[in-house]
Structures are given as C-alpha cells and as structure tokens.
Amino acid sequence: MLGLLLLLTINTSLLSYGQTTKIRGRITDFTTGEPLPYVNISISGTSVGTITDFNGDYYLETRVKGDSLSVSYLGYAPLSQAIKYNIFQTIDFKLVSNNILMEGVVVRPGENPAHPIIRKIxxxxxxxxxxxxxxxxxxxxxxxxxxxxxxxxxxxxxxxxxxxxxxxxxxxxxxxxxxxxxxxxxxxxxxxxxxxxxxxxxxxxxxxxxxxxxxxxxxxxxxxxxxxxxxxxxxxxxxxxxxxxxxxxxxxxxxxxxxxxxxxxxxxxxxxxxxxxxxxxxxxxxxxxxxxxxxxxxxxxxxxxxxxxxxxxxxxxxxxxxxxxxxxxxxxxxxxxxxxxxxxxxxxxxxxxxxxxxxxxxxxxxxxxxxxxxxxxxxxxxxxxxxxxxxxxxxxxxxxxxxxxxxxxxxxxxxxxQNVPIYKTFVDIINMVVNYYYVVGYFEIGPYFKTYSFNEIEGNRFRVSGRTSNKFSKKVMVSGFTAYGDKDNRFKYGGDVLWIISKSPRISATIAYKEDIEQLGQSKYALTEDNIVTSFLRRNPNYKLSLVKEFSISYEKEWFHGFSNAITVTQRRLYPTVYIPFEFSDGSGSLSELSTTTVNLNTRWYKGEKFLMGQFDRVSLGSDKPIVNLDLTAGLKDIFNSKYEFYKAHINLFYKVNINPFGYSRIILDGGKIFGKIPYPLLHLHEGNETYAFDRYAFNMMNYYEFASDQYVSLFVEHHFQGFFLNRLPLFKKLKWREVVSGKGLIGTLDKKNLDVMKFPLGLTDVSKPYFEVSAGVENIFKVIRIDAMWRLSYLDNPNIEKFGIRVGLQIIF
Incomplete structure (x- = not known):
C-alpha cells in the first residue's frame, strides 16, 4: 500500500474540470429515533434522487447542480435542507409524524405485490x-x-x-x-x-x-x-x-x-x-x-x-x-x-x-x-x-x-x-517482499527464501543467487546461482539466459545449464527442495535426491493469446546415490550415470486467456475455458552420449467450473504413454509429496519412488463449497470458514521390458490396480490458511506409508 501511495505528486493545471456534489446521511423518526427505510430523497428541481436502505441510510453523488435536498415519506411531514455544491456533506433528517387519524384497516392474507412483478421479470x-x-x-x-x-x-x-x-x-x-x-x-x-x-x-x-x-x-x-x-x-x-x-x-x-x-x-x-x-x-x-x-x-x-x-x-x-x-x-x-x-x-x-x-x-x-x-x-x-x-x-x-x-x-x-529519493527505497523494499528479489542497480538478489535449507544429502545448504534487473536490459535477463552443502562438501551451480524476442505475441528463447540436486517424482508446482519452508515441513527424511547435470535450449512462440508452442532440446545426466542406485536387473553391474538427449514439443491451449505482463514475467488472468497442455518427447540415442531411444506423449487438462450456488470445482485430468525400453528413472514416477504442505498437483499421501508407469491416467476433483454449509451453522458463521473436499485416483501399467532394464529401488512398483486418496478440509482460516484431513484408500500394506494425514496450505482467496 505504501508503494501505491508514493506514486503521487500534485501539479497545478489550467484545464476546466467537472464538479461533484457528495451527500450521505440517515433518516430517522423524530420521536422514536427508529431508522426509516424507503424514504424518497431528491435534489430539488432535478431528477436526481434515491431512497434510504433498510437501515435508514442513503447516499447521493451527482454532477447536477441544486440548492436543496428534499425528503418525503408517507405519514410524515416533508422536509428540505440547503446543500452546498461540489463538496462532501453529511445531512441527517428527523421526520415528524403527521399524526393523521385513519379509520381501521382490515388486512387480509394475500400475495406480496412485488412477487407477481418479479415472476414477470x-x-x-x-x-x-x-x-x-x-x-x-x-x-x-x-x-x-x-x-x-x-x-x-x-x-x-x-x-x-x-x-x-x-x-x-x-x-x-x-x-x-x-x-x-x-x-x-x-x-x-x-x-x-x-x-x-x-x-x-x-x-x-x-x-x-x-x-x-x-x-x-x-x-x-x-x-x-x-x-x-x-x-x-x-x-x-x-x-x-x-x-x-x-x-x-x-x-x-x-x-x-x-x-x-x-x-x-x-x-x-x-x-x-x-x-x-x-x-x-x-x-x-x-x-x-x-x-x-x-x-x-x-x-x-x-x-x-x-x-x-x-x-x-x-x-x-x-x-x-x-x-x-x-x-x-x-x-x-x-x-x-x-x-x-x-x-x-x-x-x-x-x-x-x-x-x-x-x-x-x-x-x-x-x-x-x-x-x-x-x-x-x-x-x-x-x-x-x-x-x-x-x-x-x-x-x-x-x-x-x-x-x-x-x-x-x-x-x-x-x-x-518517482524522483523523490525515499520513494525508490520503499519501492525496492516492497518489491523484495512481493517478488522475493532485492534490486541493486543492474542486479536483483534473490529469491531470499532459498538462501538456507537442509536435507539428508547436503546437510546444511547455503545458496547465493540473483538475476539482472530491468535497468540492465528489458530484452535479456541473465540468472545464476551457486550453492554449497557442508555434508557432501560439494558446490552446485547453474544459470540461464532469457531473451524476449517479442512481447505481443510472446516469442522467447532460453539457454540454461545446472549442476544441482533434484527430487525425481515431484510435481512441478511443489515447493522446491532448497526452500527453507520445505526443510521444516518434511514428514520423511529427505534422502531420495539425485544429482543432475542438465543443459537445455528452448524456443517459445505464442501464436495468439491462449495458444502457444515451445520446443526444448535437453541433454541430461543423472547420477545414482546410495539410496537411489542404478543397478542392472541381471546383477551384472551398475551405471555411473544415466545420459539422455531429448527433444520436447509443448502445445498449450487456453482459449480466452489474458495476461498481465511485466518485462519478462507475466501473470495469467485466466479464462472460463479449460487449459490443455500436450507434450510430445523424443529420446535421441547416440546424440551427445545419449544411451536410450524412446518416445513420450503426455496430456494434461485443467478446468475450473462454477456450480452456483454450491461453489466451484477444479478438475485435473492427466494421462500419458511411453514407447520404448528404458530404465526406471525415465519412466513416469508418479508425483508424491513427503511434506505436510498441501500440493494440488501431487498425490499428497503418496511417497516419492512409490509408483512408476509407462502408461497411465489420473483424475483429480476438488470442490470448494464457499461456505455453503458452514454459513448456516451459528458457531461457524462468524468464523467465515469454507468447506473443501477432494478425491484423486490413478491407474497405470508397466511393460515387462521396462522392468528388466534396471533394478527398481526398494518400494517402487507399478500401479496396476487403482490408487485412491480423498480429503475433507476447511479453508479461509484467518483468511489465508487451509487445513485438509486426508485418507489413503488403497495400497495400505505398502511400507512406510501414512493411511491418514493432515496437510496445510497457504493461499490468498477472496
């Protein structure tokens, strides 16, 4: 709020301007003090007027000139009062009853006269x-x-x-x-x-x-x-x-x-x-x-x-x-x-x-x-x-x-x-809080929440990262980071260059490299591993991480708002650990690394989507249509030391649908198929969640490395009742909590040829019979907290799993 307030200055102008008269007040009975609803109020000599609401309050805002405000109400003496043009004023009226004696009136049961009119409307x-x-x-x-x-x-x-x-x-x-x-x-x-x-x-x-x-x-x-x-x-x-x-x-x-x-x-x-x-x-x-x-x-x-x-x-x-x-x-x-x-x-x-x-x-x-x-x-x-x-x-x-x-x-x-020095200081502070970066001239330092974290592989992890600011360039942004773990005594690093070729329609190119740890089988919307919040919210020891070296080049073209393609070429090397070994199924040995080269074509369709754009980032304002993402991936053998040839097709549909007056639902349908003979890290490792943080795009009661498939389909349905039931309960009415329920199901298959390539880690298996989990929760606690009680309904004999759990989320909703 301070940032917006500081966007102000005043200069004298010689233009002519319109003027506005603003009036508000309350009308009550002179004797009882009770508020009077439906009182007619008008500016004398004009057609401008209004009526009081059920509490006797009224307001008027008009550019029409007038000398006085008049009120009239059946059974009361009319009143008027002088008004001033082009200023705000509060004018209350106390109406005096006419004390007109009337003969008795017989009221018989009948229909409200407003109802026939409403039915005709x-x-x-x-x-x-x-x-x-x-x-x-x-x-x-x-x-x-x-x-x-x-x-x-x-x-x-x-x-x-x-x-x-x-x-x-x-x-x-x-x-x-x-x-x-x-x-x-x-x-x-x-x-x-x-x-x-x-x-x-x-x-x-x-x-x-x-x-x-x-x-x-x-x-x-x-x-x-x-x-x-x-x-x-x-x-x-x-x-x-x-x-x-x-x-x-x-x-x-x-x-x-x-x-x-x-x-x-x-x-x-x-x-x-x-x-x-x-x-x-x-x-x-x-x-x-x-x-x-x-x-x-x-x-x-x-x-x-x-x-x-x-x-x-x-x-x-x-x-x-x-x-x-x-x-x-x-x-x-x-x-x-x-x-x-x-x-x-x-x-x-x-x-x-x-x-x-x-x-x-x-x-x-x-x-x-x-x-x-x-x-x-x-x-x-x-x-x-x-x-x-x-x-x-x-x-x-x-x-x-x-x-x-x-x-x-x-x-x-x-x-x-903007030329006042203190303004720039406040803008920098606000930008850091909202966008997680602190601007220093040509550079932005951050995101600050990744500065420190900890896990079982690295121990205490310290990271320094940043990117160039808009002052450096409004076309090219360079980002980079370096991190160090005091347990594995190893430096990690990475960086990328983003070039915005065109903003409307958006055309961009990116070159990126990283050498860092990664959690396979984690949803892309989950809190990242080097996030201090994730470190504290883990429900299992964080030892399933893998070291990855990855180089990629991508080109994205938006054909029109809501429809775009992106093509990405990636060379990726994945390294085993003591916990996640790469051992051949026949016992003949193990791999020191797993190398692949892939080409991915992404097609994204979101009809009617609009964006609010910055220089590099943009925020989707959504649409009432589904989001469809189609990914086609080819693994290229013998290209840059790649060892495997395979093909993947993946489709994801996200749809938010209003079901008034019962709130709205979010529906996510996801499916894919892999062609070729590949080791388990290249299969689809289904998205687990080993934190207490709620993740809409993961199976919150599933562990990492629990299920893998080469052909699969999943469905997630989440319904927000928006307080439809709790608003009717006296105790919960004041809290303004809102109910939310969800269910998620998954089924997949695993071809035998993919089982014979590499020995699966302990606990990793197929999902040939359906996996289900459901939840019931309350959101809007203190306006930002959501708490879900979750139940796992299948594969209850798998080791080290939770049959029941609590997940917490932070969200800003109206």
Whole structure:
C-alpha cells in the first residue's frame, strides 16, 4: 500500500474540470429515533434522487447542480435542507409524524405485490437480456480509479510521509462509505466493441487509452470493457470467485425478501420500484432496489450493494449501479454502469483501497460492421496503433463527462513522485517482499527464501543467487546461482539466459545449464527442495535426491493469446546415490550415470486467456475455458552420449467450473504413454509429496519412488463449497470458514521390458490396480490458511506409508 501511495505528486493545471456534489446521511423518526427505510430523497428541481436502505441510510453523488435536498415519506411531514455544491456533506433528517387519524384497516392474507412483478421479470428475461441479440456493436468509455482510503491526520503526521505532505491537499470523501480517500491511479479507455452470437465473436478495439504512470500496451488491454462486465439477467453474477445471486434470478424468491416501494414515470415510461434484501445472512447476495418497465418488464435501473455479512475476504463493500435505455421499439440496452469496491486487508479501520469503474455506452447498433482485418485476428482485444498517444483535446471531446480536478491531476502525479529519493527505497523494499528479489542497480538478489535449507544429502545448504534487473536490459535477463552443502562438501551451480524476442505475441528463447540436486517424482508446482519452508515441513527424511547435470535450449512462440508452442532440446545426466542406485536387473553391474538427449514439443491451449505482463514475467488472468497442455518427447540415442531411444506423449487438462450456488470445482485430468525400453528413472514416477504442505498437483499421501508407469491416467476433483454449509451453522458463521473436499485416483501399467532394464529401488512398483486418496478440509482460516484431513484408500500394506494425514496450505482467496 505504501508503494501505491508514493506514486503521487500534485501539479497545478489550467484545464476546466467537472464538479461533484457528495451527500450521505440517515433518516430517522423524530420521536422514536427508529431508522426509516424507503424514504424518497431528491435534489430539488432535478431528477436526481434515491431512497434510504433498510437501515435508514442513503447516499447521493451527482454532477447536477441544486440548492436543496428534499425528503418525503408517507405519514410524515416533508422536509428540505440547503446543500452546498461540489463538496462532501453529511445531512441527517428527523421526520415528524403527521399524526393523521385513519379509520381501521382490515388486512387480509394475500400475495406480496412485488412477487407477481418479479415472476414477470423472470418470464421476460430471455427477451430482455442483451445477450439474446444475434449481433450488436457499440462505443464504450471506461474510467477506472484506485484510491487509498482511511487517510487521516495520523497518517499525515507519520515520519515516512514527511516528503509527501503536498499530496494530502487532495484528500476527498466517499459518499458511499463516508471514508476519506486519496486518488492514486486513474485510467481512461475509449473502444469499439463487437458481438456476434453465432458464430460466437467478441472483439474489442481500444482506440485510445490514457494510464497514469504507464505507457504499456499489454496493460492497456485490461482497461477496456472486456472481462469486466456484470449482467443482472444472469442467475449468478460471478465476482471474486463467488456466484452472487441476482435479485431477478429464477430462484430470487428463495434468496430475497422483496418489497414494492413506488411507481413513477422514468422518461415517458411507467415503472415499478422494487426493493430487496437477503433472507439469510452471509450468503452471496445483494441489498438494493430496481426499477422495472411495466410493459416489457425490463430492468430500467438497478442499484446492487453487496450484503455486508457476505463471506468475501478483503472486500468491505461493493456497489453496482446500472442504467438501461430503450433502443427501437423493444430492445433495452445498457446506457451506463458504475462499480465501487472497498478493499481492506483487515476488519479494522486501517488503510485500504477503493476501486471504481465507470462505463458509458454509445453509438449502439444491432448489426456487425466489423473490419475484415479484425475478424481474422485470434485475439479478443486489440490496442490500435497510437492509442497511447492521444492528446488532451481528444479526450475532452471524447469523454461523456468532464473529469474532476483531482481526477485529472493524477496523470501528473506519478512522474514527479518517482524522483523523490525515499520513494525508490520503499519501492525496492516492497518489491523484495512481493517478488522475493532485492534490486541493486543492474542486479536483483534473490529469491531470499532459498538462501538456507537442509536435507539428508547436503546437510546444511547455503545458496547465493540473483538475476539482472530491468535497468540492465528489458530484452535479456541473465540468472545464476551457486550453492554449497557442508555434508557432501560439494558446490552446485547453474544459470540461464532469457531473451524476449517479442512481447505481443510472446516469442522467447532460453539457454540454461545446472549442476544441482533434484527430487525425481515431484510435481512441478511443489515447493522446491532448497526452500527453507520445505526443510521444516518434511514428514520423511529427505534422502531420495539425485544429482543432475542438465543443459537445455528452448524456443517459445505464442501464436495468439491462449495458444502457444515451445520446443526444448535437453541433454541430461543423472547420477545414482546410495539410496537411489542404478543397478542392472541381471546383477551384472551398475551405471555411473544415466545420459539422455531429448527433444520436447509443448502445445498449450487456453482459449480466452489474458495476461498481465511485466518485462519478462507475466501473470495469467485466466479464462472460463479449460487449459490443455500436450507434450510430445523424443529420446535421441547416440546424440551427445545419449544411451536410450524412446518416445513420450503426455496430456494434461485443467478446468475450473462454477456450480452456483454450491461453489466451484477444479478438475485435473492427466494421462500419458511411453514407447520404448528404458530404465526406471525415465519412466513416469508418479508425483508424491513427503511434506505436510498441501500440493494440488501431487498425490499428497503418496511417497516419492512409490509408483512408476509407462502408461497411465489420473483424475483429480476438488470442490470448494464457499461456505455453503458452514454459513448456516451459528458457531461457524462468524468464523467465515469454507468447506473443501477432494478425491484423486490413478491407474497405470508397466511393460515387462521396462522392468528388466534396471533394478527398481526398494518400494517402487507399478500401479496396476487403482490408487485412491480423498480429503475433507476447511479453508479461509484467518483468511489465508487451509487445513485438509486426508485418507489413503488403497495400497495400505505398502511400507512406510501414512493411511491418514493432515496437510496445510497457504493461499490468498477472496
């Protein structure tokens, strides 16, 4: 958080800006002090207004000028109060009852008047949902802002901000939460969006983008409309890995209490106003209200606010406001939407962040006039040449509204604050904590968690490692390490050179060499052996390590986002140990080393995948489609002293699927086949785990060197209930723990010819009958801890195995 705060400076600007009036408050009964829900509040002489929520609270944020705020409520005398333009203000009202005497009223049992309207909305969803349209296109404007919140005098007086006092002149207050905030980042995007239902086409052309402190096209791809939309017509609106129930979902009456509040003209169309709140706490639901057209039963306006008790981490509040307009005779389409999110790591009033996104839609057409050049591109998002270079005159003409002075100033903040010396020091410290490297000029020292570890082969292991920084080069990165064990008295070392030929699409080449110890049969996502955490979390002595000398050259080409190939040539020498010997099956002797030369072709397909890219590394933002990895490997005999000819085919599928309202599942299907006659270290040694750390990609109750195959298939299914059951138990509700269950199965075969090459180590065998393990656990303990109870269901007579175990994981989840 400090790193983002230090991205600030203020410069005076002569531009004209829009102004915003912000009001919030509470309305109560003058006599009883009870809060009054559904009170109408409006700025006199305008169409701007809102209603109080179930706690009598309200907020307004508008650019429209007005002199006073008026409130009215059936049975109470109306009130009004003067307001000030372009500032934040808190205005509370205490309404006085009219004391009107009425004759007795007989109330007979009947249906809630909101329910028939909701049923008609549901019945007409297919007709009103914009996604039913065969084609459409539009121009969209997006503004995204990040703010530091809970900015107060205590923060201002801290010593670390001594050189940044000028930034506090721009502190503002949120009408939604009443928290003070400081804008620290803003981006604007203007784009053309194209949609076709059959064949399915979604394309976005970013025509212009403006990002504070960033001039990078890969970042610009994430500032448009794509991957950020929410549709109220969906039964479940997936936000932060949770399927929030829409107030107009097919089962809305099961999740919500609904109230018919008002009816009025919006424009020239008569509409109903329905308010809603959850029937139960801690479920992923909203509070708020909607306006519905009385003829088409389409949504005209919606105000959704996350239920405060919803089981979501780090999100204290979230509000989504949307407005629709009728185009033609019967088609309702989004006109604007606003998203507000309040992030905070703790539950206390500490510093956090606001995330705000404003989108407007214009030039809507129900045709698809997409340029031919765009239709041929595989990428969903394209940044047009010159999009980052539009001047201020262009933006003033293109924005649907003016920026406030504080919003516009953010663009000028970043460059100046980066010149403050203390800023660079803080950025280096934060980078070290987050990325595990400490930057020193042209070099980065790390990762620090590998500096010390211990194992049975090396004893105490000490390592020094690092890589070149972006200051050295933004195209080439050189990495290296050296390590020493005080038990085997041997130095290990390695290094690689990564050359980024192109970033979009990504094309890279790598040359690498290492002489180091390695754990065969370990999943590639497991904690590495020279990790201090792994050393302490081992459940068995770590003596199954092997010395490896390996040289490789690889070339990777991304044909388009989500589809890539990589070809790798590897020369590898593997050495035996006392614990892992290389003895011939016929007893004729042993090998001093096992040498292979292989060529591997990897094909990776992840449709719709997007990345957030740095200079060398990139982070996948995922997709709703499966990830498929196909590896084809050829072992080349007599090439660089290679002794074996063989061929391997391996396929892996990973799929995350939402099963609302019951959470989501992760499914991993893995299989492979090996052709040829090879010794056991070249077979598929199934991924065990001899630590207490949970590894999703390994068999957590299996030991290393327990099973090997030359033909195999495995299936892993893990389901996260997201608190579906625990949220209903009084004791566990407050803890906000979440249930997770999993099961993993494996079966494989082993050809006799591969059994006759080399004597298997003690305990290593085939898996010709199925191997199973299951688990049940709880995650979200203190928001970051997961604990699983695991049971092994087969091969229970194998030596030195655990039939039951506990595994612990650390994870950051919403």
């Amino acid at each position: 549901i019945a007409n969803k297919a007709q009103n949902n914009p996604e039913r349209l065969d084609h459409y296109q539009y121009e969209s404007y997006n503004k995204v802002e990040i703010d530091l919140n809970n900015v107060d005098e205590e923060m201002k007086n801290k010593k670390i901000f001594k050189q940044f006092q000028f930034i506090f002149d721009y502190v503002d207050t949120s009408a939604v939460t009443g928290k003070t905030f400081l804008p620290i980042f803003i981006t604007e995007t203007l784009s053309d969006f194209y949609f076709s239902k059959n064949p399915r086409v979604e394309k976005e052309v970013i025509k212009a983008t403006k990002i504070s402190g960033v001039n990078n096209e890969s970042v610009a791809q994430f500032t448009g409309k794509m991957y950020q939309s929410m549709n109220i017509y969906d039964n479940y609106i997936n936000i932060f890995n949770q399927g929030f129930v829409s107030p107009i979902a097919d089962l809305s009456l099961w999740y919500y209490k609904l109230y018919l509040i008002d009816s009025a003209f919006i424009g020239n169309r008569w509409c109903y106003q329905i308010s809603f709140k959850p029937r139960r706490s801690q479920e992923p639901t909203f509070t708020g209200d909607i306006w519905v057209h009385d003829t088409t039963f389409a949504i005209v306006k919606s105000n959704l606010r996350m239920e405060k008790s919803a089981n979501i981490n780090f999100v204290k509040d979230m509000v989504v406001n949307s407005e629709y307009t009728m185009l033609g005779d019967s088609i309702w389409f989004l006109k604007s939407s606003n998203l507000f999110v309040d992030f905070n790591i703790t539950d206390r009033k500490t510093t956090g962040f606001f995330g705000r996104k404003t989108t407007s839609y214009s030039n809507v057409k129900f045709t698809l006039d997409m340029p031919d050049t765009l239709s041929k591109l595989a990428e969903k998002v394209m940044v047009k040449d010159g999009a980052l270079n539009q001047d201020e005159n262009f933006w003033q003409q293109s924005r649907p509204f003016e920026l406030t002075k504080k919003e516009a100033a953010i663009y000028q903040m970043v460059d100046s604050v």
